[in-house]
Amino acid sequence: MTQRYLIPVLVVMMLTTGVCNTLLTKYQDNQCVRNCDDPDPKKRRYFEQPVLQTAQMFVGEMGCWVVVGLISLYNRYQAKKNGVSPTGAAYEAVAADDDENDDGLATDGASIHSRTALNGSDGPGKLVVVTDANSVLRGFGILLLALPSICDILGTTLMNAGLLLVAASIYQMTRGALVLFVGLFSVLFLHRHLYLFQWVSLGGVMLGVAIVGLAGAISPDATTNASEVVSSAVADLGTEAARVIIGVLLIAGAQIFTATQFVLEEWILERSTIEPLRVVGWEGLFGFLVTVSGMIVMHLTIGRTEAGALGYFDIVEGWRQMTADPRILISSLLIMVSIGGFNFFGLSVTRTVSATSRSTIDTCRTLFIWLVSLSLGWESFKWLQVLGFGLLVYFTFLFNGLVKPPFKLLDPPRVEELLPEEPIEHH
Numbered sequence: 001m002t003q004r005y006l007i008p009v010l011v012v013m014m015l016t017t018g019v020c021n022t023l024l025t026k027y028q029d030n031q032c033v034r035n036c037d038d039p040d041p042k043k044r045r046y047f048e049q050p051v052l053q054t055a056q057m058f059v060g061e062m063g064c065w066v067v068v069g070l071i072s073l074y075n076r077y078q079a080k081k082n083g084v085s086p087t088g089a090a091y092e093a094v095a096a097d098d099d100e101n102d103d104g105l106a107t108d109g110a111s112i113h114s115r116t117a118l119n120g121s122d123g124p125g126k127l128v129v130v131t132d133a134n135s136v137l138r139g140f141g142i143l144l145l146a147l148p149s150i151c152d153i154l155g156t157t158l159m160n161a162g163l164l165l166v167a168a169s170i171y172q173m174t175r176g177a178l179v180l181f182v183g184l185f186s187v188l189f190l191h192r193h194l195y196l197f198q199w200v201s202l203g204g205v206m207l208g209v210a211i212v213g214l215a216g217a218i219s220p221d222a223t224t225n226a227s228e229v230v231s232s233a234v235a236d237l238g239t240e241a242a243r244v245i246i247g248v249l250l251i252a253g254a255q256i257f258t259a260t261q262f263v264l265e266e267w268i269l270e271r272s273t274i275e276p277l278r279v280v281g282w283e284g285l286f287g288f289l290v291t292v293s294g295m296i297v298m299h300l301t302i303g304r305t306e307a308g309a310l311g312y313f314d315i316v317e318g319w320r321q322m323t324a325d326p327r328i329l330i331s332s333l334l335i336m337v338s339i340g341g342f343n344f345f346g347l348s349v350t351r352t353v354s355a356t357s358r359s360t361i362d363t364c365r366t367l368f369i370w371l372v373s374l375s376l377g378w379e380s381f382k383w384l385q386v387l388g389f390g391l392l393v394y395f396t397f398l399f400n401g402l403v404k405p406p407f408k409l410l411d412p413p414r415v416e417e418l419l420p421e422e423p424i425e426h427h
Contacts, residue, residue: 007349010345013341014346014348015361015368018346019365019372020338024335028053028328029047029164032044032047033324033325033328034321048164049322050160051298051313051318052322060335060336060337061281061287061339062284064277064284064340065284068281071277145279146286147264148260148283149283150286151258151264153287155256159250159258162249163251164247165243167378168369168370168373169379169385170248171251173212173388175258176208176396178262181256183198183202185259185263190263197398200398201399203395207395208391208392209248209392211387215384262350295313349361
């Protein structure tokens, strides 16, 4: 049985691993890898490998298979010790169209997994069931997990590129646009219903993101990689304000792919019996294979040319930069661990609550990233940024029903809560 108190633990771990991942990635971007002793700062080259950073993210996700293997060995050892079958309890799932009898039990004799739906088209409180026999991930259906992996590749690569141009906190605040696309896609594809106050909230989220981007454009930080030392990779983008705007647009646009990933994962998890740890492992495997294949093609077509040498698609140079500098190598290993944990805890939140709650928590980690960035001197304090962040958090919380709407007209009859009213049981 999954007790209510375990959900805050998942939330805390998701926040911790997410904060570490963003800060470590920005730390990598700030490391000089070529011409570091040149008196002219503009000739120095920094670690600018967003595609390679995407690949290392998937390596971290594949590391979940090690944990799956260790858990399996432990279960077998315990089963052998106790003289029982090593087959453990499967994971819960939600489905909208399964065969049930009046007691909510599957009628085909297969293994049963159920939970109470919190919202959505099934209606609140309805018991829905998924069996091993009708799981969408059965057999070759596991290839469905390649779809969120591809979305992850596109979204992460765009965000890594955008992070080269903006401060870590602006990067994270701009990611707040995620709740907008998650909300819209939940309506379009999951057939969820949004109340008037939630539509107002989505508009407020976009206003907050716009103010954050404006703050970075008006007062760009002289301590970020892309401003203090402009590398040749970003020097042609124009003024510092233009670079910040381009970075914000890249990160905001990436949220379309991330939101698609979240909604796809929720749809798949509602119709399967697979554990989140295995989902992360499969997505890591599919994502790594697609990313490496793309990197090889781009290296052969662009990375080996004179214009592409030492750039994003030069695999040989990227590998040299990663392995030659212990700071980058160690941070890469830490990023792999943190991203694997972040995706596992994020998927666990998606399963136990919803994709919208996951996007809310992801927005909250912005505060911690901002505070750490300020303390490390990576950026300067901006009141306009505080205003944008405040709007972003308030409207994100309002969207998910964590704060009440300010006007009676916007007050809904019932909103989704971050914590379910009853514990979710595993059978």
